[in-house]
Amino acid sequence: MTSFLPTDEEREFIEVAKGFALEKIRPIAREVEDNRIVNDKMVKELEELGFLSREMPEEWEGLELPLISQAQILQALSYGDLAVIQGLPGAGDAASFIRLQKDHPILSLHKEELIQSNKTIALLDLLEVANSQITIEKTENGWMIDGVSQPIRLASFADYVIVAAKDNEGVPVVLWVDIYQDQVKVDSGDYRLGLLASGTGKIIFDQVQISKQLALAEAEDAVKLMADTRNRIRVLQAAKQVGLMEAALDYATEYTAGRKAFGQEIAKFQGVSFRIADMAMETRIAAHLVWEAALAVDGGKNTAAGSSIRALYRAHRSLRFVTDSAVQLLGGHGYVQEYPVEKWMRDAQAQVTLYGRERELLIERGEQILSGAIGVTV
Amino acid sequence: MTSFLPTDEEREFIEVAKGFALEKIRPIAREVEDNRIVNDKMVKELEELGFLSREMPEEWEGLELPLISQAQILQALSYGDLAVIQGLPGAGDAASFIRLQKDHPILSLHKEELIQSNKTIALLDLLEVANSQITIEKTENGWMIDGVSQPIRLASFADYVIVAAKDNEGVPVVLWVDIYQDQVKVDSGDYRLGLLASGTGKIIFDQVQISKQLALAEAEDAVKLMADTRNRIRVLQAAKQVGLMEAALDYATEYTAGRKAFGQEIAKFQGVSFRIADMAMETRIAAHLVWEAALAVDGGKNTAAGSSIRALYRAHRSLRFVTDSAVQLLGGHGYVQEYPVEKWMRDAQAQVTLYGRERELLIERGEQILSGAIGVTV
């Protein structure tokens, strides 16, 4: 049991995010999906409000906020529309890595450019992926990357990619790849599921040579850094998902309850109020777990990995339940674009696909419990 | 416990359907989605094989097959691609109504035209919908229909619409509406979820006058006919869903097991084999219930309504589980169009939205059991 009290400043920041989400983000969500990109105006506004530099270190002109604050900000912003948030340029998931490795020479070298020009970085984390189609061969002067990745977020917009993987000798490495200079291609595909403005694409490495000095971390360092990065990303992604859940829950509730003409009748149907209550509970449960995980990571506790896995697993499961339920509660309106729920459901499915290894995550956690690495009830 | 034995002829017919599904339907599924219409060649081939006239009465040059045979044929065809099957022109769900009311003068009048020119009929069943946005006003010479429907299948392709609803005096009527003559409009929307070639659209009635003689049924007749029609449609739709489940199950199994390079590793993951077995069980369960319902309807049993509700409810639930699971088992490949599972998941969601009032159906059934209208264990 820990303190969840935001400071006044943070509280205010969260309030701003909530207002912005409803007034600015929600209205453009459909347009962003059509254009398959978030417009510059929105990006600039979010940047000016500071929302894009939440995770970045202060030395990089970021706000370097604790996860517990970021979680609430992201929850608030994603209430507007998850797909807009997932389509924002910048360091994306890589921001967490940069935060932890901010003084590395290569990153320092690019620091000004990244800050000034709002370059976009994709993160390709293959360290724990069995049988990836990407090979990293150790060469005399560095490494050679070859193969095509599975789709990852921000790939199509990326200027750089941070690649974490084991090389052919089994040594973990984190490499800095320059899309243009290293002639990396991206297959943007013709995706239809959801998160259509997230720049999701497959990264195509055609025997790309990476020199020694472009290693951002190696061996045990790489493992530790990526584990810490992953904990942070899990919390941040799960927080976004809670925001979408709240949006779907509120929308379905309002639809069901508020619209006089239909509403009263629908509310009379057996099971509807049960479903609404269940959706609300799932949303709340997911939020609790995200906050707990945020505090564990912020506090550097040894429960950080377990908590963040649990939070993301549950956020996945709850997100699918809540968005599916919203579609069902809208009946025929669940099919049409005039109502946002069909899009949210598609976004949810895409999100879970991009960030999900649900069962494996929980099995991993079960094994940690069984091996006594973490206490069962924390 | 009842006999499920198909005749040799039926068995052969089913085998043809299976072959056709894999060799002809599956390969064009993505193209059909892109075009948002099933091409004429496919329609003609299916027509020649007799698959389009399964439900039509013999006097209408149909095969007038029992539901138990149709269920297996549809299951086999939908194994190819549900969206192609749902996009086929013709009488669609209205075929079941025509089968039951084949001698009605209005239908007889259109018989030749419907048979020869393969006209398409949409069915708008509002009889049990509370607070529909469509009003049917009794006038001196007939009825006036006004309002916009929720999206229904085949609307965009329809030449005629059969509308079942209560009029403003509470009297149930089934009306024959001519799209062109009666100047009915259809809003085809810009749907994205799934079943994109199914011609789904909202039907717009702008004070459409329908004369007395265009009533296909009234009062108790209308209620009885529509109840019987609904039983048939539930079985036929549920059977299609079983076909899609089998497709998703086989695809995910083959993906998981077969591809040597990845396969073995994926299969080692805890929980994957459990998930596959669970998907297989759900698919089988749904099939059993569909067959049982088909036999109940074919046999004119008083369990027909209960069985068909149960079968469709379960088919909805199982379909969502199986297609969602397939997406998850494919990992990142669950997001990309090269693999059919993301499309199938979207199709499944659309199907459930168009035909689904899941919980209500089961609650209705629960009330039947509690009121003693049907035995609990049949």
Place this chain on the structure above:
Amino acid sequence: MTSFLPTDEEREFIEVAKGFALEKIRPIAREVEDNRIVNDKMVKELEELGFLSREMPEEWEGLELPLISQAQILQALSYGDLAVIQGLPGAGDAASFIRLQKDHPILSLHKEELIQSNKTIALLDLLEVANSQITIEKTENGWMIDGVSQPIRLASFADYVIVAAKDNEGVPVVLWVDIYQDQVKVDSGDYRLGLLASGTGKIIFDQVQISKQLALAEAEDAVKLMADTRNRIRVLQAAKQVGLMEAALDYATEYTAGRKAFGQEIAKFQGVSFRIADMAMETRIAAHLVWEAALAVDGGKNTAAGSSIRALYRAHRSLRFVTDSAVQLLGGHGYVQEYPVEKWMRDAQAQVTLYGRERELLIERGEQILSGAIGVTV
């Protein structure tokens, strides 16, 4: 998001409870079940440590602890054995009522006796029970109670019963009944399910006359007091259930992981680690909701009712899942008395039966959300 920080004093108290639970309560659990009563020594020890007067007001020599502290103490104690905790004499659930109505003349009259002699009070709350078999008839000088109650906890040990119900005129009343003086009988039954030492029994009112001055509350007062009492009871009961969950989870984990000879092999079975992780997550989720509800009630928030319903509903569901899972994980040992899990499962089922109106509670909550009485995401 609220502060969950216990004071040092509370923290210490909780630690004492944890130690006591494992060292003193757990070892006598089976014996208590055999004797169907908690022995005096245990009662005295718990009394001396102050655990029996947690909820009682200070004027009644109680500790008058906030629910958030009590929740953690009860969670810790029930970790020893829920059935022992549920069998403790004293004011039981009625303590919450006394706390809220401590200055009522009748209660004041009995104050010394209740404090000194550790009398036991059962609470029979029929206010929201439709079609109870108990009737309360308004008479000239008071009320006449008639009928047999459903089984309630502490009935067999009770010296007094507090009865809350609507009288035959529909007016809510809370009445003070003296078991001996009013010649109330208790049918202690021959229960086998679980919580066998909890004194559960049916209270038999054979035209019991209750005089006017024995009304502890009437009309709106009665409704308000009982609503507040119920909120408190829900939190306290749910907290106990979390304690039992933790016990079952730890036991199953230790059994699975620790026992070398078997352990390793069992842990290898697919799905076991997943199940353990899922049990841990359910336990944690239930705890979060209990703490949140405790804080809501302590803070007098208008979310108190909603939160406490949600917490108890979830605690019921989670408790059944966790204890069932523990039985399954122990395999054949899940059947034998040498291992506590079969007893815990029976206790869990009994607890849920005595305190459970699971679905109704959640539906009630859903209706509150739909009517806007409470916010959806709080």
Place this chain on the structure above:
Amino acid sequence: MTSFLPTDEEREFIEVAKGFALEKIRPIAREVEDNRIVNDKMVKELEELGFLSREMPEEWEGLELPLISQAQILQALSYGDLAVIQGLPGAGDAASFIRLQKDHPILSLHKEELIQSNKTIALLDLLEVANSQITIEKTENGWMIDGVSQPIRLASFADYVIVAAKDNEGVPVVLWVDIYQDQVKVDSGDYRLGLLASGTGKIIFDQVQISKQLALAEAEDAVKLMADTRNRIRVLQAAKQVGLMEAALDYATEYTAGRKAFGQEIAKFQGVSFRIADMAMETRIAAHLVWEAALAVDGGKNTAAGSSIRALYRAHRSLRFVTDSAVQLLGGHGYVQEYPVEKWMRDAQAQVTLYGRERELLIERGEQILSGAIGVTV
């Protein structure tokens, strides 16, 4: 799809079983639990009706019925009370082994005795149990069994035990053990969960010497015979479980719907009718799978193992859902012995514990599917 049509004779037999279950078995269920043994009168009546020799071969004066018929008879009988059926003396699960190995010299030797005196045989199947506590050491003249088994059904009543296990050299053997002659002890424990008249106990082997000629099967023969035996047992046990489900479902339905005074009000509660419908569906689903498995085993199909695993897995899951739900639907009456549901729930839990390796069974099946050993949709 296969024929489920019973012959007239079978149909009649099933009707007799149904009547007997309700009129004779149900009324004595509580008494049998109290006595922890089925009385001789009941045994004799069932014997005379032929119900005890269903599975035995004709050469053994058995009816040697196909599983599809037995499944329905057991379903009908267990509708009366599962615990009575599970407490019947005789060959129990071992009957399936005897049927398959009826001409073995050792069995032939005991044939008359077994038939005449209605001796009881327990079956201890350790062939697939990892790390059993029982060791079987190959000796010069046979084997030496040592260790204590987990609780198995009929142990306390057993005259003989058939033990299937791997010996210390890894060779599978099936041994015939004479309880009295071989001085095997049984620990009958003090069980409380359920199936209290089933003679469940642990078998204690204290260095029991078994001579060579007492091997009923060895090596591959043993594996094949036990696999076939297991398939049969799964179907027969699952069928019994369906009977209990039907009993709980009917009881809960009648309680909810029928009792005028309460009933109507309870039926109004949201969710109750949904729950009843869901229970009915689960029961039906389980029945379908049992029948399918029975036909697969009867027909000697290669899907027999997969189908029987699936049927028992589902029967376990459904049984727990249906009996738990019944307890909940009865509210406070779910706790008291006057109503059978609390006993049924305990019996259900005991049954699942004794016959359950639920998840493992399904994972096994998943692996069969993935390895292509069986088709996914059969």
